[in-house]
Amino acid sequence: MQQQLSEALTIMLTGMITVFVFLTLLLLAMHGLRRFVGSEEQPTAARTTTTKHRDAGHSGQRIAAITAAVHAYRREHE
Template sequence: MDLGSTLQQAATLMFTGMAVVFVFLTILIVLVKLMSRIVPEELPPQIASTSTPTQNNGQIPGETIAAISAAVNKYRSRQR
């Protein structure tokens, strides 16, 4: 076998492989776009609220302030 025929076979093999990859990726892109049209968008699940929301006009409830204060005091006492 001479060098010319070997290079021709290599080029043929390379272009055949590139064509197969191109066709595969084209089919993949078409199928993904088709699925995005067919399958509906997934919505996040609705979180059921166990307590009724209260309007406090931006004020922090006293229980929350007490819990934060207790945590800060405990943290500071451990640091000494």
């Protein structure tokens, strides 16, 4: 009985310590993961914004060209 109790106590202590150590390791891994993913995701975000800008430039030029063409057409046909 006494021996069983001390064995249970050892399991309780080692078990609790292992759970904490393991989940702390996981916690560190999560911080690492966040840093890894964070550094990977930012360039993609930047790229999408630049493409957006370029798109905006394109459509701006296109709109200007269409407006100019419409103006020219109206001038000719008035």
